[in-house]
Amino acid sequence: GNGDPAARWVFLGCLTACLLLDLLDGYLARRYDHTTTFGALLDLTLDLVTHTIVWIASEWRFAVLFILLEWTAGILAAVIPLRSDTTWKHRFSTRGWAPIRYYFSRHQRNLLSAYSNIAHFLFPATLFLSLTSTWIYILTAPGLIVYETVTLVMILMMISQLKRGRSYSKPG
Template identity: 35%
Template sequence: MSARTRRQKAALAAEESEDSPSNGSVSTPSKRASSKKRARSAAREESKESKENVFLFTPNLIGYSRVVLTFASLYYMPLHPRTCSFLYTVSCLLDGLDGYAARYFNQSTTFGAVLDMVTDRCTTACLLVFLSSAWPRWAILFQGLISLDMASHYMHMYATLSMGGSGQSHKKVDPSRSWIMYQYYTSKLVLFICCTANEAFFIGLYLLSFSSPTLSPSLLQPVSDSQLSSAQPGNPAHPEPASLFASPWSAGALEMARANKLESTWPWIITGISFPIMAFKQFVNIVQMVNASKWLAEGDIAARRANRKK
């Protein structure tokens, strides 16, 4: 018997109980009408709930738009730094809007939480992959950041769902387990600043790969004929625009020419200001991974103890 059927029968039983004179009270037409009205209202609520589609909740629709914007930014990432940065930034800002929409419309769901986390992890990982190709010498550092971010959040989410229950949110952290994690997830302002500054740092590095000869010396180096066929991401002056686009007046060639004239002042400012917060965010990732590992180990010990008692 479904939960809906049981609740409907309970409502009918309550209605019959109120109508019955054996319950010690006198049944009046007004009481019977009120009881029937409540029963019909409960039935309408049940019907409304059964028609809800979690995939079309407002915060999840915002999450889908973030995925579209992310794919668009990845398309423009190799040669169009301005367009890519704009699309990527909008996608990151929408990350704060979906949480607000979930609270406002009372549409917080486990699917939405997982969608939000997966989108965040994949978006950051794709940008770090580009930075690895732009600066191969530092690829191991960017690969390590990808691994830390993925492992930390996966283990935290898995530990929360397996140890705390399927209805437990990964943002509800017991302060007795970690004061830092509790402050990080409880304060919406702290969480927003950390996530925003973390992405801003990597966006700044991305823009510097197009504008800073200090980090990308090939921006100042002339290109020989033998190098024209080897396009390197992050070095838009290598090769020349004409070697990639048939028409020098095409949108791609014009954007690439503009990329060569990017000013590095603002990217340096963004990177410098956001670096300390980015470093703190990586520290939080380490703490999160360690605490999740301890929580899972506690569950293993409890399970082994229970098995020995059988």
């Protein structure tokens, strides 16, 4: 972690700006029903870059594992041929294992998805900020585990679909 208070505030400011821009982008795209493949790829890339920055800043020994896992899922979602009118997120919300369907249901506006996405950022941010309160780790670790487990299951499901000759569609 970084003990410099200025670096902590810059980190928190950048992270907050990234998260708010991501929320605004998603809201506007849904509100005006205007999505493009480019926009979805840009959103996915920005998400992955933000995740990578947060994990690197955390200096946690398992950060590289999570970065690789998340980029693998992102790349698979982006490069699998576009053969359908549905997004990969929609496919995960309608097919496969029940917990995965729930996680992706309602455009990920559900308790499980919200908790794990928040925990996914708070856990490494807490490491970076060198916070010593054990309670924040106890609260965020299960959400981080859910997030990364969903990421791994996504990878396995996409690989399985590729092997069967089917594809997930548009990124986003």
